[in-house]
Amino acid sequence: MGILDGKRILVAGVTMDTSIGFATAKIAQEQGATVLISNFGRALGITKRIAKRLPVEPPVLELDVTDPEHLERLPDLVREHVDGLDGVVHSIAYGNPETLLGGKFLTGPWEDVSQAVQVSAYSLASLTNACRPLMSEGGSVVGMTFDATVAWPAYDWMGVAKAGLESTSRYLAKNLGSEGIRVNLVSAGPLKTLAAKAIPGFEDLEELWQNRAPLGWDNTDQIPTAKAVVALLSDFFPATSGEIVHVDGGFHATGA
Structure with a gap:
């Protein structure tokens, strides 16, 4: 018997089988959940192919979290497969690596910054709102961040976007608590995902973890992070909301 038996979970933002979203979908299925995954545009075809590598091939929904029409139709798309949702995973982020990352903080143009904030932070609120008609008391929304309490090498405007994501999660927790959500x-610590490969200078972050994480850190292993997401989706954290759970080998707790 798994900790997600009977639960219906949407994992938004699954592209490659090396992604946190894919690992989360896999473990959620292994723990008894019925899983739906989503993507959009050119990546949608890739998602449909890698969906076949999961233990049970899930429905793949087309969802662009920046498109109001996609968000409006999402409940109907979900209801074609399940009658509601018990959990939503936001595994979505984007910042133009050519203009916003790798030491380009002082020159990042607003057009690209605003896109990064919308996709990486505001979309947590827009996705959650789109899913609210499908969720009842006991529902859980889990998003992915990279510690935004400090400035990191190379991360630049994505760090600002993640700070916005973290604040957004707290306000959502405050406003949805009365609904039992x-x-x-x-x-997570730095992982070799598709998104990470697009960050110029990402190897500088990886080196920090290799030297300082008390438990060590395997940047090719998404499973510990995915297990934390699945735990938060379960009923094992019934009174936890507005929290940031670190899965980084203990790095966040160490000094220089």
Whole structure:
């Protein structure tokens, strides 16, 4: 018997089988959940192919979280497969690596910054609102962050976007508590995902973890992070909301 038996979970933002979203979908299925995944545009075809690598091939929904029409139709798309949702995973972020990352903080143009904030932070609120008609008391929303309490090498405007995401999660937790919906984030250490490969200078972050994480850190292993997401989706954290759970080998707790 799994900790997600009978639960219906949407994992938004699954592209490659090396992603946190994919690992989360896999473990959620292994723990008894019925899982739906989503993507959009050119990546949608990739998502449909890698969906076949999960233990049970899930429905793949087309969802662009910046498109109001996609958000409006989402409940109907979900209801074609399940009658509601018990959990939503926000595994979505984007910042133009050519203009916003890798030491380009002082020159990042507003057009690209605003896109990064919308996709990476505001979309947690827009996705959650779109899913509210499908969720009842006990529901859980979990998003992915990278510690935004400090300035990191190379991360630049994505760090600002993640700070916005973290604040958004707290306000969602405050406003949805009366509906019995929990909202939390998981802050993972650097992982070799598709998004990470697009960050110029990402290897500088990886080196920090290799030297300082008390438990060590395997940047190719998404499973510990995915397990934390699944735990927050379960009923094992019934009174936890507005929290950021660190899955980083203990790095966040160490000094220089």
